[in-house]
Amino acid sequence: MPASTSQCGHKPSGLQTHCKDCSLVGLCLPLSLNVEDIDQLDDIIKRGRPLKKGDHLFRQGEPFQSVYAIRSGAIKTYVVTDAGEEQITGFHLPSEVVGMAGIDSDTHAVSAVALETTTVCEIPYERLDDLAMELPQLRRQLMNLMSREIREDQQMMLLLSKKTADERIATFLVNISGRYRLRGFSAHHFRLPMSRNELGNYLGLAVETVSRVFTRFQEQGLIEANGKEVSLINPNELYAMAGGRCE
């Protein structure tokens, strides 16, 4: 199954696509730019060929030159400790921008890898920074994106520090459901792009715990799950269990 891009009306943008034709223009960096400004941003963006599942977009420690907006597919970002264990820091869907944790150093702070076939827009940071000088809206949008990421990471700290396994999974499901809806996909039925293992890693749980909670949620009639296919049967209950704040 060709994943997300086929689930709704989004056109999988071809290599030549421009920002103004992209269905994600209302969510992505160009948000609130006027037409001429969008063209300027468009000029500095490089559109590469698709990444296959498992391909790295960049690796922790590599020279930092660009940030990347996801056009289709899904990306996970992760950090590795000295001990070699990895911590997934985020799953990223179309319109989201990855790589911003590397801005203040000359190397990438995280690694980014495709979870499925994925296309991205590469945005050279030097040129983006120049452009941000001229376009106040763009500068604000950049700051907003980073601010939002800080807020989401802090919500994640809350989750990892205070929530039970059930609450973590519920929070995750409600959160990703909302993000799919924002992008025009079904909020109640979707295919998770990540494995149970990656989900557990991200949520601070063992794989087995993730599995157990999924089966328990099914027994309780909260969800139906068949591998990575998930349907939310009782979103309200999940939302309550998640403790409200999910986005």
Next chain:
Amino acid sequence: MPASTSQCGHKPSGLQTHCKDCSLVGLCLPLSLNVEDIDQLDDIIKRGRPLKKGDHLFRQGEPFQSVYAIRSGAIKTYVVTDAGEEQITGFHLPSEVVGMAGIDSDTHAVSAVALETTTVCEIPYERLDDLAMELPQLRRQLMNLMSREIREDQQMMLLLSKKTADERIATFLVNISGRYRLRGFSAHHFRLPMSRNELGNYLGLAVETVSRVFTRFQEQGLIEANGKEVSLINPNELYAMAGGRCE
């Protein structure tokens, strides 16, 4: 004891202080600005009277108007869940900037409270944003600050997700030690501005666990602790235990 400002040569800046006279100029927002640019930044900064321990600098949900650079003292930031429980998202020392998680909304995303007598520089965001248009260095520094915060939050996610209680405390001690050294204070002897309770909350541990780890570390000759006074006896061992990455 009048806390941090008396521990080394830093002059506790009076109300009239300007950025160019501030001992923190090499760590704070003005970093890498030239003299004239610093004056421009200086013009938009409001310097208020000190906050007493327990005073709120701002509260989650209040209108977002400014970010704040800490001049002396210490601040904790925290989020509260719908259930009313709080998660501390950071402890902040002089030269650090708080409030940036609220940039992309019109309300503050976290609350900020003084842990001891604290002075701050208020920086109205609208004017900072305007100034960022003219001063490329300032814009970069702002982006750098946010980028760094994202990285630190992600390291925190790693800690909360993967580390044991011992590793968490060791990581915290090594981290704050380095931050004190950066600011010209002793790296091996300091007074923690937060309670055991707050430390546990931040690190995802129960108060009792924090207490036990502190006593165990003392028995092992790693530290000496007397309430909030802490000496690092064997920093190398602590560093190893922390798993390297601490900043």
Next chain:
DNA sequence: CGTATTATTGAATACCATCAACAGACGTGG
């Protein structure tokens, strides 16, 4: 079609939280 990876389920263990009691620090007011 066979192998490797991923997912599920069960049993035993470990780590930390919780509960409870006490000790010490702090601050207030007598």
Next chain:
DNA sequence: CCACGTCTGTTGATGGTATTCAATAATACG
């Protein structure tokens, strides 16, 4: 200055939640 109450910190005993270990089942992949 000391008595008092409150808050914070320490220590011990117990229990729960999630991990770990182990085995099997299902899925993906060449």
